[in-house]
Amino acid sequence: MKCEAVKPLVAGYLDNELSESQAAPVRQHLLDCAGCRNEMQSQTAQKSWFVPTEPIAVPDGFATRVSRRAFAGDKGLLVPAPRQEVQRGEARILQFVIQMTAVAAVVLLILALGMKFNAHPEGSELRADSSDLREALEVMERLNREEQFQLPQDNPPGASQPEATQPVGSGVGK
Amino acid sequence: MALRLMKSLPEIEDQELVARTLDGDRDAFGVLVERYQDRVFGLVRHYTRNPVEVEDIVQDTFLKAFTRLSSFQRQGSFHNWVYRIAVNTTLDLFKRQGRNPVQTVEDPEVIGAPPTRSLMRPDAQLKEREIAEVTHKVLAELPEIFRTVLILREFEQQAYQDIADLLGISIGTVESRLFRARAKFKELILQRYPEYGQVE
Numbered sequence: 001m002k003c004e005a006v007k008p009l010v011a012g013y014l015d016n017e018l019s020e021s022q023a024a025p026v027r028q029h030l031l032d033c034a035g036c037r038n039e040m041q042s043q044t045a046q047k048s049w050f051v052p053t054e055p056i057a058v059p060d061g062f063a064t065r066v067s068r069r070a071f072a073g074d075k076g077l078l079v080p081a082p083r084q085e086v087q088r089g090e091a092r093i094l095q096f097v098i099q100m101t102a103v104a105a106v107v108l109l110i111l112a113l114g115m116k117f118n119a120h121p122e123g124s125e126l127r128a129d130s131s132d133l134r135e136a137l138e139v140m141e142r143l144n145r146e147e148q149f150q151l152p153q154d155n156p157p158g159a160s161q162p163e164a165t166q167p168v169g170s171g172v173g174k
Numbered sequence: 175m176a177l178r179l180m181k182s183l184p185e186i187e188d189q190e191l192v193a194r195t196l197d198g199d200r201d202a203f204g205v206l207v208e209r210y211q212d213r214v215f216g217l218v219r220h221y222t223r224n225p226v227e228v229e230d231i232v233q234d235t236f237l238k239a240f241t242r243l244s245s246f247q248r249q250g251s252f253h254n255w256v257y258r259i260a261v262n263t264t265l266d267l268f269k270r271q272g273r274n275p276v277q278t279v280e281d282p283e284v285i286g287a288p289p290t291r292s293l294m295r296p297d298a299q300l301k302e303r304e305i306a307e308v309t310h311k312v313l314a315e316l317p318e319i320f321r322t323v324l325i326l327r328e329f330e331q332q333a334y335q336d337i338a339d340l341l342g343i344s345i346g347t348v349e350s351r352l353f354r355a356r357a358k359f360k361e362l363i364l365q366r367y368p369e370y371g372q373v374e
């Protein structure tokens with residue numbers, strides 16, 4: 001496979017979206033070609049900005065509460081209903097405000113307790129067939145590291161140009 | 175409680191729970207919510223950092239799901255269906271609050287020459303939370319359609335086909351949108367944090 005054919009497939013390869021018959025030659029090419037491996041590396045670097053964050057704890061009893069509300073005909077808070085305009089008289093508005101404050105306080109309390117006690121693990125659900133990809137990526141990472149390590153030796157002594165930081169073999173086809 | 179009982183019976187399929195809910199079984203819907211609440215909370219918090227708001231949106235998502243339950247297609251996955259409602263609920267809210275200045279109906283073009291610099295990995299010194307903060311800040315500046323494909327793909331690890339189903343677009347559109355979203359993400363993060371750039 002040529003570099004021009006491989007490069008557009010790198011993203012799909014990393015996303016585990018290629019069929020095995022598509023992925024195999026891409027994988028082989030990446031193992032052989034430092035230039036395409038470099039492209040792959042820059043894409044994996046970008047992916048590593050998307051780290052799994054700490055889970056938000058679901059408040060206790062959330063499901064039961066939502067289910068009860070649903071069956072009571074609640075269509076949701078965020079539906080654009082002119083709630084306050086419907087209220088008549090200050091007493092009713094005040095009552096509404098007090099109720100909402102109480103609800104907010106309870107929600108916060110539940111949330112705080114939930115966060116404290118409900119530190120459940122999350123997000124380790126890799127797709128079943130992704131272990132091959134992970135293994136291949138580890139090998140490629142290692143190749144890249146070795147290459148960077150060897151890089152200074154490839155330069156003639158004394159010739160320290162800025163280009164020396166560029167990866168070797170970029171754009172060189174197979 | 176009946177709810178606990180049913181949760182311990184994983185063999186009750188989503189379809190069955192949907193059917194029971196439609197027959198008026200409140201516990202069945204509770205089990206459905208419980209089954210997917212973690213994932214929907216996880217999805218929505220990529221759009222807003224405010225935990226109370228996250229809860230409101232997730233609650234609304236399930237309330238909306240309930241009112242539309244009869245339109246749920248039996249052949250589709252409940253997970254995808256509820257994800258779609260969650261994304262739409264979030265975007266509707268933001269639109270109403272005028273919180274998403276970058277509104278785009280068409281896919282925006284990534285203008286200008288492709289950047290010649292690539293993005294480095296986050297500094298090893300950065301804590302995961304700090305990385306997430308930078309990433310979410312940049313995501314919040316992206317046009318909505320770009321933000322959503324990146325969240326679904328990079329955080330939620332959704333397959334292209336699932337993203338396509340969820341957003342009602344073709345796989346080809348998912349691919350091209352992801353491509354442009356990634357380019358735009360890189361461009362923005364390099365503008366804000368040039369120290370993370372390196373010559374390609």
Ligand SMILES: [Zn+2]
Pocket residue numbers: 002003006029033034035036037172173174
């Ligand atoms: Zn190549």
